[in-house]
Amino acid sequence: MKTLNMDPGRVERAIAHLSAINxxxxxxxxxxxxxxxxxxxxxxxxxxxxxxxxLFRTRTHTDSALFDTVDEIGLPPHSIIRNFARCxxxxxxxxxxxxxxxxxxxxxxxxxxxxxxxxxxxxxTIGRWQINTAVRALVLxxxxxxxxxxxxxxxxxxxxxxxxxxxxxxAVECCSIFYRFLYSIFSASAYDNPxxxxxxxxxxxxxxxxxxxxxxxxxxxxxxxxxxxxxLAFDAKFATRENVVLTDAMQNRLTVYYNVEGKKSFRQTxxxxxxxxxxxxxRIHWPDH
Numbered sequence: 122m123k124t125l126n127m128d129p130g131r132v133e134r135a136i137a138h139l140s141a142i143n144x145x146x147x148x149x150x151x152x153x154x155x156x157x158x159x160x161x162x163x164x165x166x167x168x169x170x171x172x173x174x175x176l177f178r179t180r181t182h183t184d185s186a187l188f189d190t191v192d193e194i195g196l197p198p199h200s201i202i203r204n205f206a207r208c209x210x211x212x213x214x215x216x217x218x219x220x221x222x223x224x225x226x227x228x229x230x231x232x233x234x235x236x237x238x239x240x241x242x243x244x245x246t247i248g249r250w251q252i253n254t255a256v257r258a259l260v261l262x263x264x265x266x267x268x269x270x271x272x273x274x275x276x277x278x279x280x281x282x283x284x285x286x287x288x289x290x291x292a293v294e295c296c297s298i299f300y301r302f303l304y305s306i307f308s309a310s311a312y313d314n315p316x317x318x319x320x321x322x323x324x325x326x327x328x329x330x331x332x333x334x335x336x337x338x339x340x341x342x343x344x345x346x347x348x349x350x351x352x353l354a355f356d357a358k359f360a361t362r363e364n365v366v367l368t369d370a371m372q373n374r375l376t377v378y379y380n381v382e383g384k385k386s387f388r389q390t391x392x393x394x395x396x397x398x399x400x401x402x403x404r405i406h407w408p409d410h
Contacts, residue, residue: 127162127295135160136302144316150210153323164296165328167336168260168280174252175368176218176353179225181233182244185374187393191367191403194248196360205318207307208325208339208354216360217352222247224343224350226387231312234385237377243387249369258340258353259328263304264297273342273351307341329356362400370395370405 138156142149157163180194188194196216202209209215219225225247233243262277263269264285269278281300285293303324311317325339337359343350355365374391397406 127160127164127292129291129295129298132160132295132298136298139302139320142316142319144314144319149316149319150205150323153320154327157324157327160299163324163328163331164299165332165336166260166262166277166281166284166300167332168258168277168340170256170258170340172252172254172256174256174353176220176250176252177222177225178216178218178248178250179222179229180246180248181229182246182372185242185244187372187405187407188246188370189405189407191362191398191400191405194246194370194405195365195367196357199357205311205315205322207311207318207321207341207352210322210326213322213326214357216355216357216365218250218355219343219353220351224352227343227350228352230387231310233375233377233387237385239377239379239385241377242390243375243377244372245375246370246372248367251366251368252364253366254364256337256353256355256359257335258338259325259336261303261307261339261341262300264300265304268304271342271349273349277340308344310344325354366400367398367405369398372407 135156138159139153142152146152178194180188197214199212199214202212202214204211206215217228219228226245229245237243260277260280262273262281264281266278269275285296288296306317306320306324309317329336336356338353338355340351340353343352372393373389375387376390377385378388380386393407395405396408399406
């Protein structure tokens with residue numbers, strides 16, 4: 122039977138420290154990191170996925186110009202990452218991908234809605250990527266069966282139960298408290314709450330720092346899609362051209378309009394499919410248009 126160097130009181134104190142962090146504090150991220158370390162043993166549910174996964178990744182344009190290289194829509198360079206995101210801090214690159222095109226779109230909708238007005242166009246390129254090796258993913262799931270309302274949580278909740286069923290009662294209790302908190306963080310929007318991304322990225326990086334060789338990606342549900350879509354954030358060292366391969370690409374033009382509820386929405390008004398992908402030369406070929 123597995124035991125963990127944890128106790129419920131220590132876990133609850135760490136959660137209290139995390140919840141009390143001021144996101145505007147200069148050391149907010151470092152305080153989150155230290156709070157996670159204070160737990161001593163950080164639970165991590167790691168789930169193995171077979172090779173051959175197909176994922177979609179969306180890159181927003183600043184204009185209508187087509188991206189000509191694979192690198193432009195792949196893993197972004199560290200230097201351009203200026204903000205916290207679900208699984209990364211500033212100047213830390215992750216390869217984010219979604220299980221389908223709709224989920225990859227919806228993750229960007231809030232940013233589009235803030236920056237564009239009715240009648241304006243947004244140009245995005247969607248890449249279809251194949252993962253050519255098995256993936257060891259850190260899975261963020263609810264420990265409570267009654268909260269597993271999405272397909273993501275039902276599927277991966279089974280993995281959580283199988284992993285923890287061999288633990289002693291204290292370990293199960295501590296893990297449940299910890300993952301219940303993580304579930305609330307990874308289910309929350311960061312649109313008006315910057316602390317969400319500070320805590321979520323600090324957790325991911327704490328676990329990756331302690332299990333660098335054992336985890337390739339973080340697997341979590343899509344918040345703006347009501348947790349129905351699945352996202353993966355791959356560590357930069359995993360996202361090589363050998364492991365993550367572009368198989369197809371298309372550019373979409375989306376036009377902003379107001380729907381019947383008076384909210385900004387986006388209508389597809391144009392598309393261009395890539396004519397071919399030249400991986401050895403890092404090129405995306407587009408038809409004349």
